[in-house]
Amino acid sequence: MRTSLIALFLFLAFSPQLLFANGKKVKKIVLDAGHGGKDGGARGKISSEKDLTLDVSLLVGKMIKEYMPDVEVIYTRTTDVYPSLVQRHEIANQNGGDLFISIHVNSTAGRTQRIQTGTKLVKKGKKKVRVPVYKTIHHRETSTSGTETYVLGLHRNSQKEGAIGEYSEEITDETGMLNTNDPQTAIIIAQYTQAYLSRSITLGNKIQQQFYSQGRNDLGVKQKGLEVLAGSAMPGVLIEIGFINNPEEEEYLNSAAGQKEVATAIVKGIMAYKAEAEK
Numbered sequence: 001m002r003t004s005l006i007a008l009f010l011f012l013a014f015s016p017q018l019l020f021a022n023g024k025k026v027k028k029i030v031l032d033a034g035h036g037g038k039d040g041g042a043r044g045k046i047s048s049e050k051d052l053t054l055d056v057s058l059l060v061g062k063m064i065k066e067y068m069p070d071v072e073v074i075y076t077r078t079t080d081v082y083p084s085l086v087q088r089h090e091i092a093n094q095n096g097g098d099l100f101i102s103i104h105v106n107s108t109a110g111r112t113q114r115i116q117t118g119t120k121l122v123k124k125g126k127k128k129v130r131v132p133v134y135k136t137i138h139h140r141e142t143s144t145s146g147t148e149t150y151v152l153g154l155h156r157n158s159q160k161e162g163a164i165g166e167y168s169e170e171i172t173d174e175t176g177m178l179n180t181n182d183p184q185t186a187i188i189i190a191q192y193t194q195a196y197l198s199r200s201i202t203l204g205n206k207i208q209q210q211f212y213s214q215g216r217n218d219l220g221v222k223q224k225g226l227e228v229l230a231g232s233a234m235p236g237v238l239i240e241i242g243f244i245n246n247p248e249e250e251e252y253l254n255s256a257a258g259q260k261e262v263a264t265a266i267v268k269g270i271m272a273y274k275a276e277a278e279k
């Protein structure tokens with residue numbers, strides 16, 4: 001008991017170096033185009049989310065190869081197919097990705113309004129009375145605009161810890177598999193998760209900054225318990241690149257110039273993150 005405690009303290013005392021040796025290099029980036037195939041995602045007037053996420057992911061990948069030739073790009077999909085979330089995690093983890101970038105398009109829930117269109121006469125006992133007539137209107141469109149980036153919410157942490165325990169090479173021993181039930185290991189993994197979270201926030205901020213400097217509305221970096229981010233053993237963000245049910249933004253996201261601008265913001269954000277992480 002005592003020796004294991006001492007070992008634990010020693011380990012934690014040296015853990016920054018141990019944990020982050022090789023940990024900060026960005027050599028492999030996983031690009032995840034949201035939805036796909038049977039899952040169209042959110043729908044606008046002229047397009048589906050799954051097509052826009054694929055277009056932008058492929059463009060981001062092309063630009064990464066151009067501007068960061070030392071970085072390998074791994075896609076979770078390159079065509080109109082639907083990999084499950086588990087399959088997306090497996091692609092990311094088995095390829096040993098250093099960053100997980102999931103691309104999505106936002107949509108608001110829409111608004112239902114009941115308006116009076118007139119009146120009518122109805123029988124009430126022996127009398128006829130005039131009552132209002134209503135009509136329900138669904139407003140699908142929104143004037144909300146801009147981009148937001150999500151990082152993993154804390155309540156998903158135990159799942160993230162599981163993924164890190166399973167795949168992270170730096171903290172596995174010769175047997176290749178971590179015992180996540182071991183309290184000592186659990187503490188180390190918890191530290192990892194914390195580090196991944198703060199790196200994810202840094203990356204998110206840098207990407208949002210780029211969107212902002214392009215004149216897009218900055219909706220910020222937010223935490224959410226997103227399944228898609230929980231299963232990958234690496235820092236990750238989910239970027240909502242605009243609102244598909246905002247007609248102006250939908251048009252922008254469907255244009256070649258708009259897609260190029262969105263991809264540029266993401267790539268510049270990654271480059272800024274990479275430069276800082278590898279300093």
Ligand SMILES: [Zn+2]
Nearest residue numbers: 034041104105
């Ligand atoms: Zn989506």
